Amino acid sequence: MPNINEFLGAKPAKDSIKNLEKIMGSKPCSKCELDSEEYYWDPINFIMTWTCKTGHLNTVKVNL
Numbered sequence: 784m785p786n787i788n789e790f791l792g793a794k795p796a797k798d799s800i801k802n803l804e805k806i807m808g809s810k811p812c813s814k815c816e817l818d819s820e821e822y823y824w825d826p827i828n829f830i831m832t833w834t835c836k837t838g839h840l841n842t843v844k845v846n847l
């Protein structure tokens with residue numbers, strides 16, 4: 784039986800992108816006044832990601 788921690792640590796970035804959930808909802812940009820109308824939820828790493836209309840990438844790690 785493989786070590787579960789080892790398995791999660793070896794996860795390639797491509798896989799976590801595939802697992803992102805697209806959620807409709809307004810999110811404010813931390814760098815400008817423009818909002819994003821949707822965001823992506825990463826249920827494995829607990830990270831919310833969104834890009835505003837200017838193209839700024841916002842990433843928030845949620846501590847549960």
Ligand SMILES: [Zn+2]
Nearest residue numbers: 812815835839
């Ligand atoms: Zn912005």
